[in-house]
Amino acid sequence: MQKPVRNVVIAGGGTAGWMTASLLRKVLPKHVNLRLVESEDIGIVGVGEATIPPIQTFNQTLGIDEKAFLRETHATIKLAISFENWRVPGERYLHTFGAPGATLGFCGFQHYWLRAKQQGATASLWDYDLNALCCEQGKFNKINTQNPMFEMQYAYHFDSALYGQFLRKIAEQMGVVRTEGLIEHVQQDPESGFITALQLKSGETIQGDLFIDCTGSRALLSQRTLGVEYEDWSHWLPADRALAVPSARKANTAPYTRSIARPSGWQWQIPLTHRNGNGIVYSSNYLSDEKAHDTLMGNLETEALDTPRQLRFRTGRAREQWHKNVVAIGLSSGFLEPLESTSIHLIQSGIVRLMKMFPNQGIEPSMVALYNAESKQEFETIRDFIILHYHVNERDDSDFWRDMRNMAIPERLSHKIDAFKQTSAIFNENSDIFRDSSWVQVMMGQGLMPRDYHPVADVPKLGTLNETLKKVYDAKRQPLEQMLAHDEFLRRYTGA
Incomplete structure (x- = not known):
């Protein structure tokens, strides 16, 4: 009963x-x-x-x-994650909460951008992303508008x-x-x-x-x-340990998380108003605890406030x-x-x-x-999105990155990567918490440049397309005048 x-x-x-x-x-x-x-x-x-x-x-x-x-x-406010060294050392891209560009027709903005790029346009995808522009200038403010052009999604640290x-x-x-x-x-x-x-x-x-x-x-x-x-x-995801340590806050608080790839794992930096959160995620099969400790402590940007604490998972x-x-x-x-x-x-x-x-x-x-x-289904779609970052890399400086690039991946993710490489299209499950723009940013940020785009992007004449993209480019910069330095926004908004 x-x-x-x-x-x-x-x-x-x-x-x-x-x-x-x-x-x-x-x-x-x-x-x-x-x-x-x-x-x-x-x-x-x-x-x-x-x-x-x-x-x-x-x-x-x-x-x-x-x-x-x-x-x-x-x-603090979080507009994006800055991925550094993930494709190759010395390179960086942003995965923002925004949607680059604007709705221009039947297909996603990346198709129009890709056509223009193939014809010689030099603006990056992130030049059309308000979140990315604010990250680069260390700014934030609330925008009172219903215009989707100025949508600026955010989260928190x-x-x-x-x-x-x-x-x-x-x-x-x-x-x-x-x-x-x-x-x-x-x-x-x-x-x-x-x-x-x-x-x-x-x-x-x-x-x-x-x-x-x-x-x-x-x-x-x-x-x-x-x-x-x-x-x-x-x-698929061999990292099994992490070391975490707080450090003194930086003078200027970035409105984004940093994820910095290291030879056998990656390091995080999370800015709070009273300190920074730091840590390194690594696999014990590729990196000793001692080496992980040295890597983390040797790459802190501010003074450590405690000794590192190990987490196993x-x-x-x-x-x-x-x-x-x-x-x-x-x-x-x-x-x-x-x-x-x-x-x-x-x-x-x-x-x-x-x-x-x-x-x-x-x-x-x-x-x-x-x-x-x-x-x-939700766990698996997030798992595949994380695997994507590791698998699509061009690093050749360690066994870790070579093994991640050469490993067999889930079939669903393999199909998604192949479809994007061939047509720049994204096909997502209903349970996927990441929007199409997230997959586009990470795939392109990791070096996947599609060979083709949707034929709808060929409808406007090239001159008309370039004029439209220029209008979007300029419009995305208009709200920057209203923006405050991130720390100034927090002071004014919270009264702290």
Whole structure:
């Protein structure tokens, strides 16, 4: 007999736990009780975190004041990721949240740009991208317009530990009950295998109908207790370690994340208002911990504020992110390295997916299957986007990059690369969180220049096309006069 879901227990706090608690409490009716169990004895991964634009929707749903959020999490604006040394050492391109160019007809802007380029035009694709122009000048401001020509999508960099604390206050004010304690034992129904309660070290027992596993990579409920299998993707993404260290903030705060390819991995730089977040992602099969430490510390731009902390991981996903009466959210559901800042988005999308399929009078197998199918497809499309960066490279300075270039890749990604190389067309799945413009920027930034373009781009005469592109080029520069230096914008906007 199915049991109505009236008591939801969230195991684990941190960013995943408190994002889950706050959104569930905001949306669910009051007769559904929410309880979060966490222990201050268990540390959280409190690094500088970079996000993608949908985080704005999450914050707005909770009614969060953006100015207060920016102040309390030491946040900065993020317009793009700067990829440096990825195709070859010494080269750089931007993956922005903008869409280069404008809508000119039936096909994407890149087709018109490619035709003009083949006829001798010299402007880069990023010359038509407002986000890119602001990044190059270190500027930002809000634009009050509905004109898609001036669309400037943005996200944030923030301290993830402070974000969790910020959300905790909101969740507790809305009625989420927090219990401090270590989970010592997980009780299960002997017939169904469903989890029935968490027994804490203090002796307290917390019963529930639905459990959310936010215990991080330990995956205490889903993998350790219920035995959910883990699908390993390290043959595509072999990085298995990271070192993270904070450093003093720079005098001028860039409005973008930096991702700098090194001989056997890549280094991140995330600017916050009080410090910089730094780290290096690498594979222990190609680089020793000592060499990784030296590479990271030797390439800091400001003074280190602590000693580096090592993180270990295995890229992949839980085969069932909803199993029996447990839903895994955050690192317990899987891990994809933070190359494209998708960690927090995967938390957000997992919660939203659960909200759409939330059980009322009982957990329905059809909803569980649908949840798992959508989760699988989302993880795989992000995985393929990350593989793209590694696979399409022309570096010849290490075995790591040569092996990444020569490895077999997922068939779906191979088809997508081939289609773009031949026709400059992008074909995306509905679950893909990255827009066509993201794939275009990364593919071209990594050196994939298509051989052909859509015939619609041949409709305007060349002179007319060049005039149109010049108008777009000029229009993209108009808002720059309204822009402020990034730090000046933050000071004025937040009052900090």
